[in-house]
Amino acid sequence: MIDYNNPAVRYYQQVSDECIHYLSIDGVIFGFHQNQLNVLLLRWKGTNEWSLPGGFIKKKESVDEAAQRVMQERTGLDKLYLQQFHVFGEATRYDQEETWRKTTIPLQHIKWSERTISLGYYALVEHSKVVPSPDFLTDECRWWPLNEIPSLLFDHNHIIDVAIQSLRKQLTDQPISHLLPETFTIPELQRLHETILGYPLDARNFYKKVMASGTLERLSERRAGTPHKAPYLYRFAGTGHDAVG
Amino acid sequence: MIDYNNPAVRYYQQVSDECIHYLSIDGVIFGFHQNQLNVLLLRWKGTNEWSLPGGFIKKKESVDEAAQRVMQERTGLDKLYLQQFHVFGEATRYDQEETWRKTTIPLQHIKWSERTISLGYYALVEHSKVVPSPDFLTDECRWWPLNEIPSLLFDHNHIIDVAIQSLRKQLTDQPISHLLPETFTIPELQRLHETILGYPLDARNFYKKVMASGTLERLSERRAGTPHKAPYLYRFAGTGHDAVG
Structure with missing residues (x-):
């Protein structure tokens, strides 16, 4: 009832x-x-x-x-x-x-x-x-x-x-790290940001900002095979991404 | 059929x-x-x-x-x-x-x-x-x-x-701006970050990081009624929040 x-x-x-x-x-x-x-x-x-x-x-x-x-x-x-x-x-x-x-x-x-x-x-x-x-x-x-x-x-x-x-x-969180290989250069990271945002960024400001974020770790290796001075490789420092499910 | x-x-x-x-x-x-x-x-x-x-x-x-x-x-x-x-x-x-x-x-x-x-x-x-x-x-x-x-x-x-x-x-995006009044001091913003994160932050690093983010605008006024040197007031620079619905 x-x-x-x-x-x-x-x-x-x-x-x-x-x-x-x-x-x-x-x-x-x-x-x-x-x-x-x-x-x-x-x-x-x-x-x-x-x-x-x-x-x-x-x-x-x-x-x-x-x-x-x-x-x-x-x-x-x-x-x-x-x-x-x-x-x-x-x-x-x-x-x-x-x-x-x-x-x-x-x-x-x-x-x-x-x-x-x-x-x-x-x-x-x-x-x-x-x-x-x-x-x-x-x-x-x-x-x-x-x-x-x-x-x-x-x-x-x-x-x-x-x-x-x-x-x-x-x-x-830095979820965009999932779009990159484990190691990358700062210009590569900048290109990813620019692609997502849809507009170009100033390289100097971008560098300052990502360094200040404290999320990147610089490796001792550099990117091989680049014509000019080889850029350093970086990776995201333990950001603890959680996959769903 | x-x-x-x-x-x-x-x-x-x-x-x-x-x-x-x-x-x-x-x-x-x-x-x-x-x-x-x-x-x-x-x-x-x-x-x-x-x-x-x-x-x-x-x-x-x-x-x-x-x-x-x-x-x-x-x-x-x-x-x-x-x-x-x-x-x-x-x-x-x-x-x-x-x-x-x-x-x-x-x-x-x-x-x-x-x-x-x-x-x-x-x-x-x-x-x-x-x-x-x-x-x-x-x-x-x-x-x-x-x-x-x-x-x-x-x-x-x-x-x-x-x-x-x-x-x-x-x-x-800076959605946490919605938790604050329109103007605030950097220590107030730091307290909000600390409350959300659940741990204390170093004031010097915090200051550097939020300044590098390019999202804050310093006003000419300072917070009145504080015992020591009055801190500047800030606000979020046009972050274009969208309310839902």
Whole structure:
């Protein structure tokens, strides 16, 4: 029996009718305050269980529009800077039964897909501009400093970890190294940058910039077979690339 | 009438039975060769129509596994460096009817979802190591230099454009600027980097590195109300952030 008097049940029935099955959106909303990264979390109605903000994609809505809608409702901000950072697509992401028991919502009779692939978006916002607002399923919405986040519903602790890793990579990663052989010269690296960017770079500035990045290691060998003074070979210093899958 | 003698029709029927509806994977496989970026494309059977490699996610397979499987089959390489770069989730991405007519596959009677959300992955590979191989629906698989790519099936020219933009952003973007007020001091920027990275940075090296990046603009004002010599204020020079949606 489906209890249609329960508003949460009615909400999920509506989602099942109007939204794309198998897919959800989860949002990691980051703010920087008092030298700490903070994340916006929601406390589920009548419980002490917390989760990230999230939602579903309507059948005729783009996924980016759905993400903007969900995050806008939680923050009061429009035109948020959002970044899709990862698709959480493991065949089994978390224990569905245990999770729904914790939320106290009687969902066992709702028709829903046997797995949900979540599109992870992070939002980068100015902390002071946000007005946190709970949604239909939750009592409270507030900032949590990153190092005090409790054990969350679903796989949301993992999702936050991946969001942070993704921010870190923006600062440190050199994925284009995968396009090069293990060793290369600075002019070769410059040509790759120019090809990706679509415009020429000044050789002197390029050299200064890549040296300052601290990511290159100069080898003792030089490139053989070049007509002029042979250029040194370089390689990327242990940048720890992760292949997916 | 569904023509089950047509192998392509049988293939799509199998996909409809075994894979997750509404979702697909498209792969932009980049190689760098003779100072040019190249992309691997497939020519559809009996036509002169080209597309990116792609595929679908089996009901019990993770999305990353599905992407590895698809790209491995086209390149002969395993453990590819793959990056999810964008989810193509517009409600209408391309003209379905026109596209299927061009492929000459009689798909009008296959039960399939009215829209497909595509998970875009790029692969960065060493050009010389790839052995291009066509798939079940195609006659030919080969490298195309980026500036010679023809008009492709589906929205695949757009997908390649977004993949390039995503590579460019890796080289130039400063998304963390969204976490800061418009103006800030270098020590404040350093604290943000340290918070994201989770470890302290040397102030002298940090200063050299961010200055060499060419992304900061120093203002004539200084931070007021600081006990010692007031530090200069900076802002990010026109980095052209795009909000999503």
